[in-house]
Amino acid sequence: MRQVTIKRIIVFCCVFLGCMAGLPVFAGVEDRPVAKVNGDILTESQLEDEIDEYIPREVYHGNVTPEKRAEFKPKAMEELIRKALCAQEAGRTGMSVPKQELADAMKTIKGRFKGEKQYKKALAASGLTEDTLMKKLKKEILAKRFWEQETIEKAKVTDAEAQEYYQKRKNEFLRPEAVHLRHIVILVDPAAGEDDRKKAKQEAEAVLVRARGGEDFADLAFKFSNSAWSVKGGDLGLVHKGRLDPEIEQEAFKLEIGQISGIIETIYGFNIVKLEGKQPPTQLQFEEVRDSIRKQLEEGRRKSLEEALVKRLKDKATIAIY
Secondary structure, three states: OOOHHHHHHHHHHHHHHHHHHHOOOOOOOOOOEEEEEEEEEEEEHHHHHHHHHOOHHHHHHOOOOOHHHHHHHHHHHHHHHHHHHHHHHHHOOOOOHHHHHHHHHHHHHHOOOOEEEEEHHHHHOOOOOOHHHHHHHHHHHHHHOOOHHOOOOOOOOOOOHHHHHHHOHHOOOEEOEEEEEEEEEEOOOOOOOOOHHHHHHHHHHHHHHHHHHOOOOHHHHHOOOOOHHHHHOOOOEEEEOOOOOOOHHHHHOOOOOOOOOOOEEEEOOOOEEEEEEEEEEEEOOOOHHHHHHHHHHHHHHHHHHHHHHHHHHHOOEEEEEE
């Protein structure tokens, strides 16, 4: 589900009114009902507003064809119903929006217009009164607040819970095995012909002979490698498993310290690596993975809570879609 901030609600209302002031798309069109949720009528203009939220802001909104808008309609209808259910449940449980907060939000909306005249014109073009706009804003805020209270807030994971998860699965939190490599590459264009590849391979083989003959590998890398690391004598530093091209990694992790590989061919050229050192898998400490654990657990909880909440609200609701 999409999360909507108070700021986004205000911005959306402003953008909507601004668009309506210049492009009265629905002006003069009967605002027919599209659904009824526990007796509350949801209208076509509300559904169109919801569709607008699904459309990327950069194509806002007049350049979108009716056919494209129709693709968003099922999701927008679900979202409209969800918001209505949340706003109703928020009211039933006694949740409210402080008058001052609502007044401040309305003031922000008005402040986005050049003056009272433009604001009133936008309201008229959109078929709204100030009272109906305020009610719309209040429902949006209530729906958002209730939704976050029942999902985001309840999904929060404590340090103790994250620590318990970590202790039970410590073997999952390992820094992968790593190798310290020096690297020489003779690059060749992937689209190059056979002659060019043959020439590059011969150059790599000549360098390999010199490396295995005892010449300093770092010096050879500096002179012949086409890699950006050549200025560091081909020193790649410590490279963890999964970070290298598969062809290079397969050979690199087989080497003994001080050993030089043979020619390793990839689509981009011919490689030689020398193993300078190895590091076995190491245990990541809780402090290093706490945030990722919390995020993972909270996302899972939130999704479950969202699905359960929507089901609970729908199961006890009377919903009709026209």
